[in-house]
Amino acid sequence: MSTHEQGxxxxxxxxxxxxxxxxxxxxxxxxxxxxxxxVLVFKKVLGFSETEARRHMLEVHEQGRSxxxxxxxxxxxxxxxxxxxxxxxxxxxxxxxx
Amino acid sequence: MKRVEIRLSLEAVLPLIAVIREVxxxxxxxxxxxxxxxxxxxxxxxGWREDLVAAQNEAIAVLLALFDExxxxxxxxxxxxxxxxxxxxxxxxxxxxxxxxxxxxLDEEVLESGDLEIESLEEPxxxxxxxxxxxxxxxxxxxxxxxxxxxDG
Numbered sequence: 001m002s003t004h005e006q007g008x009x010x011x012x013x014x015x016x017x018x019x020x021x022x023x024x025x026x027x028x029x030x031x032x033x034x035x036x037x038x039v040l041v042f043k044k045v046l047g048f049s050e051t052e053a054r055r056h057m058l059e060v061h062e063q064g065r066s067x068x069x070x071x072x073x074x075x076x077x078x079x080x081x082x083x084x085x086x087x088x089x090x091x092x093x094x095x096x097x098x
Numbered sequence: 099m100k101r102v103e104i105r106l107s108l109e110a111v112l113p114l115i116a117v118i119r120e121v122x123x124x125x126x127x128x129x130x131x132x133x134x135x136x137x138x139x140x141x142x143x144x145g146w147r148e149d150l151v152a153a154q155n156e157a158i159a160v161l162l163a164l165f166d167e168x169x170x171x172x173x174x175x176x177x178x179x180x181x182x183x184x185x186x187x188x189x190x191x192x193x194x195x196x197x198x199x200x201x202x203x204l205d206e207e208v209l210e211s212g213d214l215e216i217e218s219l220e221e222p223x224x225x226x227x228x229x230x231x232x233x234x235x236x237x238x239x240x241x242x243x244x245x246x247x248x249x250d251g
Contacts, residue, residue, distance in 0.1 A: 030131070031206035032194050034234060036241045037186065044249055077138065081146060084133050085153050087190040092137040 021094040023076035025069040028089040029060050041086045042068065046079065101178040102243045108173045114229040115165045117222075121195045122158045127151060130191035130198075154191050161188035175236075179247035182240045186248070189233040196233075200226035 027038075035057055042053035046068055059066035069079050076092055083090045129150055135143050164175045164185065177185060197209060200223050208214050212231050219227055240248075 030194070031209040032197050033190055034237055034241075037190065037237055040186075040241055040245060040248065077142070080138075081150070084129075084131065084150055086187055087131040087154075087194055089131050090133055094137075 020072065021096045022070050023073045024067045024093045024095075025076050025079045025083070026065050026067050026091050026093060027056070027060050027083060028091060029064045030089050033088065035061065038088065041083065041088060045082045045086065100244065100247060101176055102239060103174055103176040104239065106173050106175065108170070111165075111173070111232070112170075113225060114232050117196075117225055117229045118165075118192055118233075119162065121192050121199070122162060124199070125158065125191060125195055126155060130154060130194040132198075154187075157184035157188040158191060160184035161192070177236075177240050177244060179244065179251055182244040183248050183251060186237055186240055189237045193230055193233050196226045196230045201230065 038057045038060065039050070039053040042048045042056055043050065046053075048056065056066045056068055068083075069076060073094070080090045080092050129147065135146060138146055160181050161184070164181070169175060197204075201209065203223070204214070204227075209230075212234065214227065216224055216227060
């Protein structure tokens, strides 16, 4: 299962980030939202290409969930909120909870 | 600016709009998607929920505005870069609530495919399912014709 890490942290930032747990934005399957809609949302919110968006959409559809982004908590919350605004079922998990 | 207009049968659609309005009322202080906010920082959680509900209400207002007095006379609805995104989101919210409220008894495969004899359903599920399909059709039209406008917006 692939994830997206965005941005290029500085060495100092990388040290700080390494001490903090990674947070994962996970989209769960629902039988209501159209596949084409989910693909559009992934492209719009996460900046995915058509191919990436379709791959994650199919992962959600076939496996029930897909990790669509991983990284710092604040950014993960930003993406979770944006995806929830589009009415996707989203949850956040940290490495510590896994 | 690209604009898509479609003419709808008033006889067919007006009863569905009544269902949409009813569901919209029920969503005025409630989120459509069953998202868990348990992982959100506790001090953020209530504000998060309120912001989501406010955004949901704004989008639903844009959807309902399509079916105003002008629509009652012409049967025409128009989509463009300004309303495509909120209408898409509002359709998703209303469809989720229709499923939750009226269509719980249907298999997920049926909901995903839309492949069902409408006559096999009793009211109010029958009208709810027609509304569910109608809103999906609106979403498909917008995605098909205005995808670029939404992504660029």
